[in-house]
Every structure is written in C-alpha cells, then in structure tokens.
Amino acid sequence: MTTILYENPIFLEHKVPEGHPERPDRLKALNLALEHDNFQRLTRLEAPQANEDYVLLAHPEEHLRSVMSVIPEEGINSFEADTHASPASLQAALTGIGGAVAAVDAVFSGKADNAFVASRPPGHHAEKNKAMGFCFFNNVAIAARHAQQKHGAERVAIVDWDVHHGNGTQDIFWDDPSVLFCSTHQMPLYPGTGAKHETGAGNIVNAPLSANTGSDHFREAFKSRVLSAVADFKPDFILISAGFDAHHRDPLAQINLVAEDFDWATARLMELADRSAANRVVSLLEGGYDLQGLAESAAMHILRLMRG
Secondary structure (H helix, E strand, O other): OOEEEEEOHHHHHOOOOOOOOOOOHHHHHHHHHOOOHHHOOOEEEEOOOOOHHHHHHOOOHHHHHHHHHHOOOOOOEEEEOOEEEOOOHHHHHHHHHHHHHHHHHHHHHOOOOEEEEOOOOOOOOOEOOEOEOOEOOOHHHHHHHHHHHHHOOOOEEEEEOOOOOOHHHHHHOOOOOOEEEEEEEEOOOOOOOOOOOOOOOOOEEEEEEOOOOEHHHHHHHHHHHHHHHHHHHOOOEEEEEEOOOOEOOOOOOOOEEOHHHHHHHHHHHHHHHHHHOOOOEEEEEOOOOOHHHHHHHHHHHHHHHHHO
C-alpha cells in the first residue's frame, strides 16, 4: 500500500485559549509517534492551502463570510463558548481543506492507495450554516463533494468513529442518497444528535454507544451497523472522520477503547474498500484530546493504512 500523510506547520498556528483540549500539542504528540522506524517509508507531503471556493462545496457563501468575520487581527475571538479563532485560524482551516482535497486527488489519480490528513481545526461538527464544536468548515463533506464533482464518484461512504456524533456531516448529507454517513459515538453526549431513528433519506446510519462501552460492544456495533451498511452500499470511495477520543484515556468522553480497536476498524474498512472502491480511502483527523491516547491510536491507524 502507498500511503500519503498530509501535514503543514500552519496547523500549529491555530491558537486556542489556555487549557482548551483542541490544542497544537495534539499534532506535536502525533509527530513524535511518527518518528518510529515503522514510518520511515511513509510519504509525508505539505498540505496546500485551498481556495476559499472549496468551502462552497459544502457550505453557503454566507457561512464562509461569517467565519471570516470572526477571525481576529490579534488575540483570540470566539464563535461560541468552545470554538475559537486566532489570526492564523482561517489559513489553517483552508489548509485543512487543501489537504483533504489533495488526498482525494492522490487516491483517484493512483498516486496513493490511501491518505491521512493530520490537520486542525477539525471539521465534522461544522453544519451547513454553523461553526461549532471546535470546527469551522466540514472537511470531510468538502472532500466527498470534491470526489463526486472532480472524479465522478457515485457512491461515497463516510465513516465517523469520533466519540462525538458528526452532526455537521449528517446535516450536510441528510437528504442525499449518494453519500452514506455512518457514525459510532457516545450518547448522550455533545452535540446531542445521533440517535438510531435519525436516518435521513435512508443514507444515515447511527450506532450510539452508552457510557463505559468497551471494545467488544464497540466492535459488535461497528460490524452489525456500520460495516454491514457500507458493504450493502458498495461505495466507490471511503472517507473516515478519524477521531480518537473514544480511547479510554480521553478526558471528554467515557468510552473505553484501546488503540488496537482503531487498528481493527481501519482494517475492516480497508477490506471493504478493496471490494468496491479500488482501495481508495482518505482519513481526516477529527478529535482525540489525551495526547498519549491520540498518538498511539492515530499511529496504529496510519500504520494499518500503510500495511493494508
């Protein structure tokens, strides 16, 4: 397998208030893990900054303008209580989109079998018209639309295993049967969405998990609801919203997974990608707020992408 990791120093320049969980140290911890000999053959490329027009693949122009209006010239400004912007935040967000778009182009052109985008701020809570939950723009939704519009993808599956429900992605694709959205997440928990009865146009599959769920229950829910839905859908492209905050060490939730669970889930999705999607998988970093848990889990996820 040929795997590309997209990264950029600008992601460290997105500043948040002291003590905020979505901090630059998250990427620093991952970078330390990637110094291991296992990653010597990993191709690492600098994510390009996307043109603002890419935002419009998933959001109206009013949302773009609204985000731009909050970016401060100095210091930190806020969209809401937990979602903040600093002077470099717009550039970081657009570069996250650029990395996602470049990753899609790489797998569809054959440059890579799969790719991982190590960016921040994350994206899956950003709804069509609202920045929230640390997120400005919905990177995974923009990547899906780009795959459809530029590369002719007809059936895109998005799998979100972040411990918080990807309400933004669900909102954007609610009535679009060309995109399957599957999510495992703790419930009840922020943002309060993600019940089983939320099914959109039959293309939304939620697998809520109770607090203190461990590996066995997670894997069973992933197999019975997520993997079965993806297999039936027969996607020609798979996107992963790869949050690692369901790790047992994470301070923002109460799901008790270990790094090996993310390795297992990655392997199962790669098997499905081999069946119908010519191995095309793009994974985007979402949450994960314990530095050790994030680094271990993301490293195993990337290593599985590399090994197939």
